[in-house]
Amino acid sequence: xxxxxxxxxxxxxxxxxxxxxxxxxxxxxxxxxxxxxxxxxxxxxxxxxxxxxxxxxxxxxxxxxxxxxxxxxxxxxxxxxxxxxxxxxxxxxxxxxxxxxxxxxxxxxxxxxxxxxxxxxxxxxxxxxxxxxxxxxxxxxxxxxxxxxxxxxxxxxxxxxxxxxxxxxxxxxxxxxxxxxxxxxxxxxxxxxxxxxxxxxxx
Amino acid sequence: xxxxxxxxxxxxxxxxxxxxxxxxxxxxxxxxxxxxxxxxxxxxxxxxxxxxxxxxxxxxxxxxxxxxxxxxxxxxxxxxxxxxxxxxxxxxxxxxxxxxxxxxxxxxxxxxxxxxxxxxxxxxxxxxxxxxxxxxxxxxxxxxxxxxxxxxxxxxxxxxxxxxxxxxxxxxxxxxxxxxxxxxxxxxxxxxxxxxxxxxxxxxxxxxxxxxxxxxxxxxxxxxxxxxxxxxxxxxxxxxxxxxxxxxxxxxxxxxxxxxxxxxxxxxxxxxxxxxxxxxxxxxxxxxxxxxxxxxxxxxxxxxxxxxxxxxxxxxxxxxxxxxxxxxxxxxxxxxxxxxxxxxxxxxxxxxxxxxxxxxxxxxxxxxxxxxxxxxxxxxxxxxxxxxxxxxxxxxxxxxxxxxxxxxxxxxxxxxxxxxxxxxxxxxxxxxxxxxxxxxxxxxxxxxxxxxxxxxxxxxxxxxxxxxxxxxxxx
Ligand code: SF4
Numbered sequence: 001x002x003x004x005x006x007x008x009x010x011x012x013x014x015x016x017x018x019x020x021x022x023x024x025x026x027x028x029x030x031x032x033x034x035x036x037x038x039x040x041x042x043x044x045x046x047x048x049x050x051x052x053x054x055x056x057x058x059x060x061x062x063x064x065x066x067x068x069x070x071x072x073x074x075x076x077x078x079x080x081x082x083x084x085x086x087x088x089x090x091x092x093x094x095x096x097x098x099x100x101x102x103x104x105x106x107x108x109x110x111x112x113x114x115x116x117x118x119x120x121x122x123x124x125x126x127x128x129x130x131x132x133x134x135x136x137x138x139x140x141x142x143x144x145x146x147x148x149x150x151x152x153x154x155x156x157x158x159x160x161x162x163x164x165x166x167x168x169x170x171x172x173x174x175x176x177x178x179x180x181x182x183x184x185x186x187x188x189x190x191x192x193x194x195x196x197x198x199x200x201x202x203x
Numbered sequence: 204x205x206x207x208x209x210x211x212x213x214x215x216x217x218x219x220x221x222x223x224x225x226x227x228x229x230x231x232x233x234x235x236x237x238x239x240x241x242x243x244x245x246x247x248x249x250x251x252x253x254x255x256x257x258x259x260x261x262x263x264x265x266x267x268x269x270x271x272x273x274x275x276x277x278x279x280x281x282x283x284x285x286x287x288x289x290x291x292x293x294x295x296x297x298x299x300x301x302x303x304x305x306x307x308x309x310x311x312x313x314x315x316x317x318x319x320x321x322x323x324x325x326x327x328x329x330x331x332x333x334x335x336x337x338x339x340x341x342x343x344x345x346x347x348x349x350x351x352x353x354x355x356x357x358x359x360x361x362x363x364x365x366x367x368x369x370x371x372x373x374x375x376x377x378x379x380x381x382x383x384x385x386x387x388x389x390x391x392x393x394x395x396x397x398x399x400x401x402x403x404x405x406x407x408x409x410x411x412x413x414x415x416x417x418x419x420x421x422x423x424x425x426x427x428x429x430x431x432x433x434x435x436x437x438x439x440x441x442x443x444x445x446x447x448x449x450x451x452x453x454x455x456x457x458x459x460x461x462x463x464x465x466x467x468x469x470x471x472x473x474x475x476x477x478x479x480x481x482x483x484x485x486x487x488x489x490x491x492x493x494x495x496x497x498x499x500x501x502x503x504x505x506x507x508x509x510x511x512x513x514x515x516x517x518x519x520x521x522x523x524x525x526x527x528x529x530x531x532x533x534x535x536x537x538x539x540x541x542x543x544x545x546x547x548x549x550x551x552x553x554x555x556x557x558x559x560x561x562x563x564x565x566x567x568x569x570x571x572x573x574x575x576x577x578x579x580x581x582x583x584x585x586x587x588x589x590x591x592x593x594x595x596x597x598x599x600x601x602x603x604x605x606x607x608x609x610x611x612x613x614x615x616x617x618x619x620x621x622x623x624x625x626x627x628x629x630x631x632x633x634x635x636x637x638x639x640x641x642x643x644x645x646x647x648x649x650x651x652x653x654x655x656x657x658x659x660x661x662x663x664x665x666x667x668x669x670x671x672x673x674x675x676x677x678x
Contacts, residue, residue, distance in 0.1 A: 001250060033241030033291045036249060175353070176252070179361045182227055185220040186255075186363060189229055199456035199464050200231065200325075202258045 001115040003172030004144055007097055009069025011140045012059050013133040019073060020080030021107060025089040038085055039092035060093075070140055072129050073100045077118075078107025087114045097142050099149065101126045112165050113174055117142065119149060125157045144170060206474025208371045209440050210406045213346040213471065217329045225365045231328040232259055232345075233358050234314045235301070237292040238266045238624070239333030243356035244295040254299040255362045261323055262296045262303040264289050265313045266334075267624040270587050270614035273307040280306075285625065299359075312590020312616040315339040315553035319423065320592055322452025326441035326468040331358055336553050336640060337436075338429040342422035343449075344441040344471045346406070349430065369435050370404055370480040373473075375411035380487040383674040385563070386421030387555060387638070387657035389413065389485075390428035391493040395503035397483055402434030405480065408473060409439050413487035419448040420559035427554045428640055431500040440472040492673055495642045495655040496540055497528035502642070504540050506660065506672045512536035531644055532652050533632070541670050543654065547635040548584035548665035549647070550611075550658050552621035555638035556589030558596050560658040564638075565602040567662035568609045570677055578610030579668030585612040585627070587619040611665065623648045636664035 029041035046058050054061050060068065071090070077100040078086060087110050090098065096116055101123040103111075111118045119142065121129070129140070129151055137152035144166060149157045171177065194201050207215070217229045233256075240262075247254065254260065264277075267285040277293065280286040289306065296303040304311035310321065315336055318324040324340045330347040331337060333355045340347035350364065358364055374393055394401075407429050409422075417425065422439045429437025439445075446465060449455045456464045491505035502525075504511065513525040513536060529536060534543065550556070550564050564586065571577070578584045586606050588594035594616055597603055603613045620627040621639040629635055629651025638661050642653040654670060663673040 033245070033288055035242050035245040175365060176250070176357050176360045178222065179227055179357065179363055179365060182220045182222060183361075185227070186229070186361065189219045190362075193229075197464070197467060199460040202454075 001113070001172045001174040001177055002096075004096060004115055004117045004169050006144065007069060007142045008139060009097075009142075010065060010067060010138040011070040011072050011099070011129065011133050012065040012068035012138075013130040014059060014071055014073045015130060017074035018076045018079055021078055021083050021086040022080050024078065024086040025083065029089070030083065030085055035088045036092055038089035039094070042089040042093045064138065067094065068138070069094060070097045070099060070142060071095050072126060072133055073098055075101045075123070077103050079104035084110050084113070087111050087116045091116055099126060099129065112169065115169065115172060115174075117144060117169065119159050121149065121157050121159055128155065129157075205478045206476040208373075208473045208477040208479060209344060209408055209438050209471055210346065210369070210371055211477070213327055213329065213344075214368055216327065217346075219363055222365070225367055227361075227363045228329060228366050229363055230259070230331050230358050232261070232318070232323055232330045233362075234318055234330065234332035234337070235260060235262045235292075235296075235355065236266055236314050236332070236334065237264050237288040239352050240295065240355055241288060241291045243333075243352050243359060244291075244299075246356045247359055252360045254301065254359045257300040257302075259362060260299075260301045260359070261318065261321070262292060262301050263311050263314050263317050264292060264304075264306045265311070265616075266618045266622065268306045268617040269625050270617050270619050270627055273615045277306055282626070309591035309595060312588070312593065313553045313556065313618055315423070315427065316557060316589030316593065319343065319419070319448075320452070320590055322449055322455035325449070325455070325464070326445060327471045331364060335430050336427050338434070339423050339427040339553055341426040341429065341437040342419060342439050343445055344438060344468070346436055346438070347426075348436050369406045371478075372402055372405035372407045372434065372481045372483070373479040374407055374409050375482065375484045376409070376413040376487050377411045377484065378413055378487040379416070380413060380490060383492050383659065383672075383677070384487070384490055385657055385659070386417050386424040388490050388493045389487070390425045391495065391500070391503045391655060392485065392490045393483075394428060394432045394500045395493070396485060397432055399431060399499055399501045400433045402429065402432040405434050406436045406438060407432065407434045408479075409437060410473075411484075414439060415442065415444075417444075418559055419444060420557040423557065424554055424560075428500065431640060441468050492657065492660050494540060494660065494670055495653070496532065496534060497525065498531055498642055498644050499524070499528070500640065500642060500655065502528060506541060506656075506670065508540060510534045510536055510538050510540055533634070541672065543634060544669045545582060545636045545654070545664050546633040547629060548578075548582055548661050549587070549620045549635055549637040549639065550585070550661050551587030551589070551614075551619050552637075552639035553589065553618070554640045555658045556587060556593065556616075558593050560638065561586065561588065561593065561597050561602050562600070564658035564662035565597075565605045567659050567666070567673060567676065568611065569605045571666040572605065572609050576609070576666050578665045582665050582668055583612070584610060584665040585614055585620070587614045587627075588616050590616050609666070620647050622646060623651075629653075636661045636670060
């Protein structure tokens with residue numbers, strides 16, 4: 001899992017509330033054998049029409065939001081099915097932080113498994129960010145260590161996060177990452193076993 | 204201080220460290236296949252992590268391979284998604300340098316047949332695979348468990364699993380079984396006795412005279428079904444039967460290393476004063492050839508018995524599920540189970556597709572043939588060997604000729620109709636006598652009706668055209 005420390009990136013405003021994981025990544029993209037490459041299906045029905053032609057007016061298709069790394073979204077983001085493909089798709093598209101006034105539970109959990117930072121701000125703060133995002137300047141700073149979001153105009157908002165989750169996110173530690181902090185123990189264990197049970201060592 | 208159980212000993216020997224109340228357990232052997240690994244490898248790539256011990260990993264293609272035309276290669280697999288998964292596995296193992304027996308290779312087959320056959324499965328080991336029937340390998344006194352895709356990724360990256368310890372449950376089968384009764388009957392009778400949740404949170408050790416009397420194939424059948432009793436794993440302590448089976452296999456140690464390994468393996472048994480959290484005792488003489496009547500592996504009945512009435516169950520939810528099961532299975536309460544007419548017979552799966560299983564089914568087929576009987580005209584019967592090597596050996600022994608002579612279809616190895624991911628499946632309403640391990644609704648095909656039983660019983664059902672007591676047929 002990639003660590004999340006501090007991010008300076010363009011933010012894209014997605015004003016709708018209750019965006020569910022089916023909208024984030026529709027079911028036809030779930031048959032894949034990969035976690036990568038799901039970005040192409042992100043918000044598919046918002047981004048493309050029935051003929052597969054880009055809808056020019058959708059926020060992520062507009063020139064000023066191309067390459068956005070932060071999504072500012074309406075309330076209850078990520079509701080619906082538990083598919084982990086939703087955070088996978090956002091990350092693959094280049095979005096590593098979503099700001100909203102609330103998130104659905106499972107989606108929120110899944111974010112932490114994958115290094116996507118979900119930031120909860122007060123509704124009026126989210127509103128203020130959206131207004132700024134609609135203006136000319138879109139670069140926002142998200143600082144996980146300091147637990148702050150600094151808007152393009154310099155307004156600073158602080159947010160809450162579980163300290164253990166924060167620590168793991170800062171170091172990019174998932175379950176595998178956590179186990180790998182014991183890598184030395186594993187090395188030592190392996191070398192002992194190589195001596196006591198040498199027949200298990202295959203050339 | 205009391206002694207240790209077999210499970211305690213294996214566990215203790217593999218704890219690398221403790222973190223947040225969980226043990227980091229070292230994994231000696233990781234078996235992988237095409238269905239539960241693609242996202243795990245993708246996850247490793249995304250995080251830039253290598254496979255820690257490719258030499259402790261072995262890959263096969265088994266779950267969705269077709270059981271004919273395997274020599275044509277993966278490119279010829281008709282199902283597009285199956286083909287893509289098979290190709291993805293091939294690419295992933297090549298990149299990581301993992302030993303792989305591709306489809307069509309004589310060493311390929313069902314993952315739980317291949318591991319032991321190659322000698323990769325050894326006593327005292329920890330073994331995992333992204334498949335719940337990994338418990339099979341417990342027959343060798345190895346702690347073998349099924350895991351999910353995120354854990355597959357964890358094991359690939361760290362060669363460890365994060366886990367809390369389970370409880371110790373011992374199931375003892377005393378005495379000697381009657382004729383026509385074997386490991387599958389024991390296994391079904393045990394699931395019937397303790398229920399599908401009876402082993403939840405536990406590792407089962409099978410012990411007793413009747414278990415000692417089983418061959419390795421029989422012990423694998425028994426441990427295979429440990430998971431159907433809800434257990435994390437099943438275990439049989441290794442003994443001379445185990446060592447005789449292992450000797451000379453491609454991956455077992457040779458010469459002086461064999462002697463050294465043998466001394467180590469012999470330390471894996473439960474101490475006399477070891478304490479189990481729970482004990483269950485059965486007598487082999489009480490176990491008849493057993494079949495399932497419903498849609499859960501605990502729905503068992505002796506072949507001489509009748510389909511139970513829903514009212515006979517103790518709790519309302521059991522009564523409701525029994526009613527639903529009877530309806531789904533198209534059976535009537537009180538009817539003799541031997542009246543159930545079968546349309547399909549499947550001999551195969553990681554439960555019963557090894558050479559001994561095929562021999563016992565072939566013996567029934569041969570007996571029928573010598574008495575001028577064939578597979579009943581309305582029955583579609585197939586035998587799917589567990590691996591290319593099992594198939595080869597069976598052919599050397601002439602078993603394929605016997606099967607074909609009485610009307611069985613002789614197929615190429617794979618999971619096949621056990622889960623119906625490949626083209627072998629039941630049509631709605633079809634009734635199947637199957638040697639596999641799950642009789643869930645739709646497991647072998649939508650609307651398909653599965654009766655689990657031993658290979659000899661399944662072969663007998665093919666000849667009779669209905670469920671039948673193999674002991675009667677062999678008279
Ligand atoms: S034969 Fe059936 S139970 Fe065994 S590994 Fe294959 S699918 Fe799983």
